Amino acid sequence: MTLTIGDSLPDATLCYWGENGPATVQLSEKLGGRKVVLFALPGAFTGPCSTSHLPSFMRTAEAFKAKGVEEIICLSVNDPFVLGAWAEQTGATAAGITLLGDADGSFTKAIGMDFTAPPIGLIGRSNRYATLVEDGKITAVSIDEPGVCDISTGERFLDAI
Amino acid sequence: MTIAVGDTLPDATFVRMGPDGPEAIQLGDIVRGKKVVLFGLPGAFTPNCDAAHVPSFIRTKPQFEAKGVDAIVCVSVNDAHIMRLWGVNSGATEAGILMLGDADSSFTKAIGMEFSNPKVGFYDRSKRYSMLVEDGVVTILNEEPATGQCEISAGGTLLDQM
Numbered sequence: 001m002t003l004t005i006g007d008s009l010p011d012a013t014l015c016y017w018g019e020n021g022p023a024t025v026q027l028s029e030k031l032g033g034r035k036v037v038l039f040a041l042p043g044a045f046t047g048p049c050s051t052s053h054l055p056s057f058m059r060t061a062e063a064f065k066a067k068g069v070e071e072i073i074c075l076s077v078n079d080p081f082v083l084g085a086w087a088e089q090t091g092a093t094a095a096g097i098t099l100l101g102d103a104d105g106s107f108t109k110a111i112g113m114d115f116t117a118p119p120i121g122l123i124g125r126s127n128r129y130a131t132l133v134e135d136g137k138i139t140a141v142s143i144d145e146p147g148v149c150d151i152s153t154g155e156r157f158l159d160a161i
Numbered sequence: 162m163t164i165a166v167g168d169t170l171p172d173a174t175f176v177r178m179g180p181d182g183p184e185a186i187q188l189g190d191i192v193r194g195k196k197v198v199l200f201g202l203p204g205a206f207t208p209n210c211d212a213a214h215v216p217s218f219i220r221t222k223p224q225f226e227a228k229g230v231d232a233i234v235c236v237s238v239n240d241a242h243i244m245r246l247w248g249v250n251s252g253a254t255e256a257g258i259l260m261l262g263d264a265d266s267s268f269t270k271a272i273g274m275e276f277s278n279p280k281v282g283f284y285d286r287s288k289r290y291s292m293l294v295e296d297g298v299v300t301i302l303n304e305e306p307a308t309g310q311c312e313i314s315a316g317g318t319l320l321d322q323m
Contacts, residue, residue, distance in 0.1 A: 015282035021208075022281040045242040047182075079282035082243055085206040089246075103282030120183035121176030121240040121264030 002112045003131060003141045012107035014075070014100040017084030025100070027107065031136040035068050039130040039152060040075040040113065042122055044086035048149040053128060058095035060154035065096070067161065069132070073098045077105045077125045102126070115146060130157040163273030163304075169297050173268035175236065175261035178245035186261065188268065189297070195231040197294045200314060201274055201287040205239045205247035209311045214289060217316035219256040225316075228323050234259045238266045238286045263287065276308065289314045293323065
C-alpha cells in the first residue's frame with residue numbers, strides 16, 4: 001500500500017527516548033481522537049533530515065498548533081538511543097517535536113514507504129513524507145521523491161493543509 | 162555459528178563517513194597482513210557502549226600499539242551518519258579508532274553475534290565482544306556473557322591477554 005487520503009494508518013509499536021531511557025508507545029494512542037502531523041525521514045543525523053526536514057517542522061510547530069494540530073511526530077527507522085542523542089543535538093523536543101522510532105521498520109514497510117540503499121548503509125529506512133492524521137485517518141499527505149526534501153517540509157505542508 | 166579462535170573472519174563490507182559522504186570499506190583490506198583489534202557492541206549512544214566499552218579502547222590504544230597492533234576497529238549495526246557523529250562525540254575518532262557500521266548486520270550475523278531486544282528497539286544488533294585478529298585469523302576472542310556488561314570484552318582485558 002501507499003499513503004492515501006481517507007485511509008486509516010495501521011497501529012504500530014514505536015520507540016522513543018523517555019525520561020528513564022528507552023520506552024515504547026502505540027501509534028494508535030497518539031492518533032485516537034486527535035489531530036496529528038506525522039512526518040517521516042530516512043534517518044537521524046543524515047544530511048537533509050538534520051539540516052532541512054526536521055528544522056522545517058521546528059520552525060513551523062507553532063503555526064501547525066494554531067491550525068489545531070495537537071502533536072507533531074517525526075518518525076524514522078532508528079533506535080531510542082539514537083533518537084535521544086538526536087533530540088539533544090537538534091533541540092527538537094524543546095521545539096515541540098516528538099521523535100519516534102520505527103526500530104524494526106515494520107510500520108514503514110506496512111505503509112509501503114520503505115527503501116534500501118546499501119552503498120550508504122540505509123537498510124529498510126523510510127521515504128520522506130508528511131501526513132495530517134485526524135482520529136487515525138489520513139486527511140492530507142505529501143510524499144517526496146527519493147533524495148528530495150521539498151513538498152514534505154514544514155512550510156510546504158503547512159500551506160497544503 | 163559463532164566465530165571461534167582459529168577461525169578466519171569472513172570478509173564484510175562496512176560503511177563509514179568519507180570526505181564525500183558515506184563510503185564502503187572492506188574488512189579484508191583492514192585485516193590482511195595486519196594485527197587488528199576488533200570490538201563489537203550493541204549500538205551508538207547506548208550507555209554501556211558510550212560510557213565504558215569505547216573509552217576502554219581509547220585509554221589503552223597506545224599500549225595496544227606498543228604490542229604491535231596496527232588498527233583498532235569498532236563495529237556496530239548502525240549507519241555511517243550515526244557512526245561518524247558518535248565517533249566525534251565519544252572521542253574515538255580523534256583517538257584513531259575506526260568507527261565502522263555493519264549497516265545490514267551481515268557481518269554480525271556471519272560471525273554469530275547478532276541479538277534482538279525489541280523492548281529497546283534493537284533488531285539484529287551486535288553482542289558485546291572483543292577480538293584480536295592476525296592476518297584475518299581470530300587469535301583471541303572475548304564475548305561478554307550479557308550485553309549489559311562490559312568487563313571481559315573491555316580493552317584492558319584484551320591487553321592483559323596479549
